[in-house]
Amino acid sequence: xxxxxxxxxxxxxxxxxxxxxxxxxAGCGGQLGLRIFHKVLGRNVVFVNAAGCLTLMFVYPYAPxxxxxxxxAFASAPAGAQGIRDALDILLAKHRIExxxxxxxxxxxxxxxxxDIGLQATSGAIQxxxxxxxxxxxxxxxxxxxxQWSSATPVGSSTTTxxxxxxxxxxxxxxKKDLFEIWRAHKPPYVATVSVAHAVDMMRKIERSMGMxxxxxxxxxxxxxxxxxxxxxxxxxxxxxxxxxxxxPLKEAINGETRHTYIPRALRPxxxxxxxxxxxxxxxxxxxxxxxINMIQERVNEYWLRVAEAEGITIKLAxxxx
Amino acid sequence: xxxxxxxxxxxxxxxxxxxxxxxxxxxxxxRGGHGVKTASRILGEAAFNExxxxxxxxxxxxxxxxxxxxxxTRISDEEILERGFIFDPxxxxxxxxxxxxxxxxxxxxxxxxxxxxxxxxTANSQLxxxxxxxxxxxxxxxxxxxALKIIGKPIISTPSxxxxxxxxxxxxxxxxxxxxxxxxxxxxxxxxxIENNIILAREVFxxxxxxxxSTKLSDSKRELIxxxxxxxxxxxxxxVSVGNSPLRKTGNWRVFKPIVDFSRCTxxxxxxxxxxxxxxxxxxxxxxxxxxxxxKGCLICYRECPPRAISIEREVRVW
Ligand code: SF4
Ligand code: SF4
Ligand code: SF4
Numbered sequence: 001x002x003x004x005x006x007x008x009x010x011x012x013x014x015x016x017x018x019x020x021x022x023x024x025x026a027g028c029g030g031q032l033g034l035r036i037f038h039k040v041l042g043r044n045v046v047f048v049n050a051a052g053c054l055t056l057m058f059v060y061p062y063a064p065x066x067x068x069x070x071x072x073a074f075a076s077a078p079a080g081a082q083g084i085r086d087a088l089d090i091l092l093a094k095h096r097i098e099x100x101x102x103x104x105x106x107x108x109x110x111x112x113x114x115x116d117i118g119l120q121a122t123s124g125a126i127q128x129x130x131x132x133x134x135x136x137x138x139x140x141x142x143x144x145x146x147x148q149w150s151s152a153t154p155v156g157s158s159t160t161t162x163x164x165x166x167x168x169x170x171x172x173x174x175x176k177k178d179l180f181e182i183w184r185a186h187k188p189p190y191v192a193t194v195s196v197a198h199a200v201d202m203m204r205k206i207e208r209s210m211g212m213x214x215x216x217x218x219x220x221x222x223x224x225x226x227x228x229x230x231x232x233x234x235x236x237x238x239x240x241x242x243x244x245x246x247x248x249p250l251k252e253a254i255n256g257e258t259r260h261t262y263i264p265r266a267l268r269p270x271x272x273x274x275x276x277x278x279x280x281x282x283x284x285x286x287x288x289x290x291x292x293i294n295m296i297q298e299r300v301n302e303y304w305l306r307v308a309e310a311e312g313i314t315i316k317l318a319x320x321x322x
Numbered sequence: 323x324x325x326x327x328x329x330x331x332x333x334x335x336x337x338x339x340x341x342x343x344x345x346x347x348x349x350x351x352x353r354g355g356h357g358v359k360t361a362s363r364i365l366g367e368a369a370f371n372e373x374x375x376x377x378x379x380x381x382x383x384x385x386x387x388x389x390x391x392x393x394x395t396r397i398s399d400e401e402i403l404e405r406g407f408i409f410d411p412x413x414x415x416x417x418x419x420x421x422x423x424x425x426x427x428x429x430x431x432x433x434x435x436x437x438x439x440x441x442x443x444t445a446n447s448q449l450x451x452x453x454x455x456x457x458x459x460x461x462x463x464x465x466x467x468x469a470l471k472i473i474g475k476p477i478i479s480t481p482s483x484x485x486x487x488x489x490x491x492x493x494x495x496x497x498x499x500x501x502x503x504x505x506x507x508x509x510x511x512x513x514x515x516i517e518n519n520i521i522l523a524r525e526v527f528x529x530x531x532x533x534x535x536s537t538k539l540s541d542s543k544r545e546l547i548x549x550x551x552x553x554x555x556x557x558x559x560x561x562v563s564v565g566n567s568p569l570r571k572t573g574n575w576r577v578f579k580p581i582v583d584f585s586r587c588t589x590x591x592x593x594x595x596x597x598x599x600x601x602x603x604x605x606x607x608x609x610x611x612x613x614x615x616x617x618k619g620c621l622i623c624y625r626e627c628p629p630r631a632i633s634i635e636r637e638v639r640v641w
Contacts, residue, residue: 063566
């Protein structure tokens with residue numbers, strides 16, 4: 001691996017381009033992700049955003065970023081990014097702006113736009129080789145409108161549209177869509193999953209991608225105190241637990257070749273993660289739904305066994321595999 | 323009349339009953355996450371339990387938890403034909419005192435002469451410098467303190483509804499308790515939490531005096547009560563500047579304030595990295611400086627600080 005600026009948390013850039021006083025919830029994991037992302041990319045950035053919580057960062061007359069922000073329709077953030085990239089390229093070609101005035105074009109959306117509504121525009125942009133970054137803050141539901149189900153919602157989560165009920169005690173039973181694999185199948189130069197609780201891993205990944213031309217895509221698990229139902233102070237702990245239980249693997253794919261960037265020494269039981277959030281509370285109360293918890297655990301086990309085989313590593317699972 | 327008992331102080335009360343057909347309009351102001359909508363629903367249902375007509379509705383801006391929100395309850399002994407926002411309340415319930423000088427909330431706007439302002443605050447009458455500017459009758463009580471004590475969380479829908487119910491003078495304790503139980507179970511609150519909310523509701527209901535507003539229907543023409551507290555509106559310079567969000571001053575959202583003990587701080591920078599709001603900067607010695615004007619009090623820094631050099635203190639009032 002090439003040299004990195006980011007060895008420990010102390011290497012986090014001091015400069016902030018996010019300013020305090022945004023209207024987002026206290027303890028918002030998505031906003032923390034954006035803050036760190038911006039720190040590493042530096043000042044010369046233009047964001048293209050589609051509807052989601054982070055859209056509300058800009059409620060007139062206040063703006064919490066020192067960079068530019070463009071808002072597009074739900075389905076079309078990557079198309080907006082194409083337009084801006086083309087305009088910048090034309091200005092560069094005509095020497096109307098200097099190379100050091102060039103901007104990095106960054107799409108930032110929630111999982112609603114990334115996994116559902118804007119997926120085809122993203123597919124097109126990746127396929128065209130658009131030189132841009134995509135940062136998804138994945139809070140696993142439509143958080144902005146009150147936490148409705150999205151195709152990023154994991155098995156066992158209740159949302160306002162998939163509540164735990166007599167007919168479906170487990171909440172949502174649909175598989176979470178594997179956006180990493182969908183993106184990777186396009187063979188872009190860079191795709192990664194990141195976690196706000198693993199800031200060093202995240203900063204290194206952004207750094208690594210910065211030398212590449214073409215689509216550079218990041219999916220951040222974004223703990224959402226409001227939608228997931230936990231005290232805002234727990235946001236980092238919960239993000240860590242997602243990684244330590246193996247629910248949220250940290251990985252990257254360079255030109256389609258996948259590698260896991262962090263292998264937990266021994267996976268903790270998924271139950272420890274599920275227990276921390278009200279969206280999974282029905283799995284424990286009034287009656288423990290052990291079959292669903294086991295099912296979630298088995299999926300995690302299967303995933304990591306495949307990883308161990310593919311990458312030739314050893315992994316200690318949380319439970320015995322039959 | 324000034325009466326001081328425990329946390330609650332009542333200033334200058336005049337009690338008149340309304341002789342015309344009654345339409346009582348109550349407006350709740352709080353922040354997203356306080357339970358503003360639920361408060362208005364509980365009040366409406368409590369009135370309904372009394373055999374009255376009731377109507378309630380919330381209004382949210384586009385913003386998230388912490389942003390100002392309002393909700394309206396109308397109560398009448400006749401069918402209620404009026405709809406929409408309440409511009410001329412008989413009672414306003416200010417669930418967060420810092421909203422009093424927030425230009426986007428203006429909770430006392432339109433309060434009728436003779437109407438009642440209820441303010442959730444820890445302040446006592448001496449400290450309470452809004453006292454003179456609220457011309458109308460004022461009832462104050464530390465709902466948040468009591469909620470923290472009894473349910474362990476600063477969610478104040480139930481006690482706000484209890485305060486409003488008592489102030490109206492037309493709602494009985496049992497109607498209130500029935501409403502608390504049914505509204506909270508409807509939104510999926512567990513039985514143990516409902517029990518605690520009932521204790522909380524009873525405590526507030528019993529401590530707050532009955533202070534029905536003396537407004538009459540004929541007074542209901544909209545009148546703006548000038549607020550003498552200083553409200554700073556954003557000006558042109560603010561609007562065009564880049565990164566102007568610190569002017570929003572989200573420090574008012576805090577319930578607890580993180581405080582750094584510099585003798586224990588090892589300058590590790592963890593709090594700085596994980597603050598989602600960039601409310602922490604590092605000084606030249608690597609130790610944190612918290613922007614209290616904007617720290618929202620998420621307490622991630624407190625939770626994550628490796629040597630536990632950050633402690634917390636209940637926030638009383640930021641400005
Ligand atoms: S709802 Fe969740 S994702 Fe949206 S602003 Fe609040 S914490 Fe962040
Ligand atoms: S409480 Fe939250 S917002 Fe305030 S300084 Fe700590 S991490 Fe930042
Ligand atoms: S996390 Fe604690 S020890 Fe580290 S810099 Fe912050 S206050 Fe100091």
